[in-house]
Amino acid sequence: MILVTGATGTIGSHVARQLTERGVPFRAMSRRERPDGVPGLDGAPGPDGAQPDWIRADFDDPASLATALTDIETVFLVTAPPTPTAAHDLALLTAARAAGSVRRIVKLSAIGTGEQFDGATVGAWHHAAEQAIEASGLAWTMLRPPSFASNVLFYRALIHAGEPIPNLVGDARQAIVDPRDVAAVAVAALTGDAHDGQRYTVTGPELLTFADQAAVLERVLERVLQRPVKVADAPGPDAVPAAIVTEIGWARAGGAAYVTDHVRQVLGRPAGTFEQWVRDHRESFAATP
Ligand SMILES: NC(=O)c1ccc[n+]([C@@H]2O[C@H](COP(=O)([O-])OP(=O)(O)OC[C@H]3O[C@@H](n4cnc5c(N)ncnc54)[C@H](OP(=O)(O)O)[C@@H]3O)[C@@H](O)[C@H]2O)c1
Numbered sequence: 434m435i436l437v438t439g440a441t442g443t444i445g446s447h448v449a450r451q452l453t454e455r456g457v458p459f460r461a462m463s464r465r466e467r468p469d470g471v472p473g474l475d476g477a478p479g480p481d482g483a484q485p486d487w488i489r490a491d492f493d494d495p496a497s498l499a500t501a502l503t504d505i506e507t508v509f510l511v512t513a514p515p516t517p518t519a520a521h522d523l524a525l526l527t528a529a530r531a532a533g534s535v536r537r538i539v540k541l542s543a544i545g546t547g548e549q550f551d552g553a554t555v556g557a558w559h560h561a562a563e564q565a566i567e568a569s570g571l572a573w574t575m576l577r578p579p580s581f582a583s584n585v586l587f588y589r590a591l592i593h594a595g596e597p598i599p600n601l602v603g604d605a606r607q608a609i610v611d612p613r614d615v616a617a618v619a620v621a622a623l624t625g626d627a628h629d630g631q632r633y634t635v636t637g638p639e640l641l642t643f644a645d646q647a648a649v650l651e652r653v654l655e656r657v658l659q660r661p662v663k664v665a666d667a668p669g670p671d672a673v674p675a676a677i678v679t680e681i682g683w684a685r686a687g688g689a690a691y692v693t694d695h696v697r698q699v700l701g702r703p704a705g706t707f708e709q710w711v712r713d714h715r716e717s718f719a720a721t722p
Contacts, residue, residue: 434486434504435459435623438525439511440474443583444541447616448509448623449473449485456481457624462501464491492521498528502535507623510540512562517676522562526569537572537629539622541615543680544579544634550683557679572629574622578610579636579689582710585650589722592650592658597665600643601673602685608636608692609646611705618699633695638704640690646707650718653711657719 435452439445440461450473452459461467461474467487468474478484490497492512502508508529512521522540529535542563546556554560566573588598615635622628641649644664651662667673673681683689696704 435507435509436462436488436501436505437509438462438492438501439509439513439541441465441468442511442513443581443612444615444619445509445511446471446474447613448619451613451616451620452623453479453483453485455479455620455624456483457620458483458485460486460488460501460505462488462490464489492524495524495528498524499531502528502532504534505529505532506534507537508535508539509619509623510538510566512541514558517558519558519561519565522558523565526565529571530569535571537574537623537626538566538569539574539619539628540566540576541619542575542577544577544636544689545680545683546575546577548683548688550679550686550688553679555679555683555688572626574628574630575632576615576619576622577632577634578615579607579634580609580684581612581615582609582637582707583612583714585646585711586714586717589718592654592662592718593721595660595663597663598647599667599672600664601667601681602643603666604642604644605685605687606640606642606645606690607684608639608689609641609707610635610637611707611710613710614696614700614704618696621699628699633699634693635695636691636693636704638692638696638706640692641707649708649711653708654715654718657715 441463453473490501542559547560548555647662
């Protein structure tokens with residue numbers, strides 16, 4: 434049995450949907466009650482009749498993690514702590530060892546993890562978590578995506594109001610990735626042993642600046658928005674949340690400006706473009722937030 438943590442989040446919800454479509458049994462975990470009407474999460478059976486299980490658990494509550502991990506062999510690990518720390522990963526790892534049944538962890542990490550920049554470690558908390566998992570004796574796969582295409586949804590209200598959206602990374606280019614591709618690579622790693630011991634930097638197919646992304650939004654959403662999508666350079670380091678200063682500085686300096694072939698290697702098809710993601714999510718931008 435597979436445990437999908439972060440099941441209500443961006444990547445976990447796609448993993449849940451894709452496992453359901455493939456008829457793979459799994460247990461979805463989050464702190465919330467099971468959501469209604471969300472494919473893959475609402476308990477409706479997939480095409481093969483497999484009915485996903487649901488568990489409410491919190492990384493900060495060891496007893497709940499122990500229950501969540503009962504009879505679990507493979508974990509999809511998503512952590513998004515309010516402050517950057519490996520504590521949630523380490524709590525999961527401790528509970529996984531205690532459960533005795535867990536054999537493999539597929540961890541959602543981030544591009545650049547472990548690199549040095551400006552006297553600090555990029556993705557330091559992911560790095561600490563990756564190292565602990567790699568030393569645990571369990572099988573593992575690390576997924577290290579760059580910025581998700583879906584991040585532009587954070588700016589829906591600004592886009593609708595015709596207000597500029599804040600650019601934290603200047604002219605730096607990044608291989609913006611479709612979250613569905615990150616999830617598909619995760620599903621491949623969760624459902625077999627072919628990807629054990631691999632670190633995949635799961636990128637999109639092309640390098641885009643933030644202004645390039647805005648131009649794509651403006652063009653694809655022209656009829657929906659009927660106004661330009663403006664970009665404003667964020668005014669200096671003060672605009673960057675303290676938790677991600679190193680990561681944003683590294684990306685702004687061009688650290689993330691590369692494309693990999695890992696999606697094609699794992700899935701046998703090219704990675705999706707940012708433009709395709711926007712086309713597929715026109716509806717999300719249609720309504721006033
Ligand atoms: N966004 C990006 O561009 C990007 C790029 C590269 C890497 N990443 C990495 O991706 C990860 C975030 O993934 P995501 O965007 O899919 O997540 P997300 O959409 O932010 O959702 C977070 C998930 O974690 C769950 N969660 C939060 N706190 C929890 C707790 N204490 N106990 C149990 N569950 C908890 C939430 O569930 P409930 O609220 O329902 O409990 C939710 O399902 C981070 O590690 C980040 O570094 C992000």
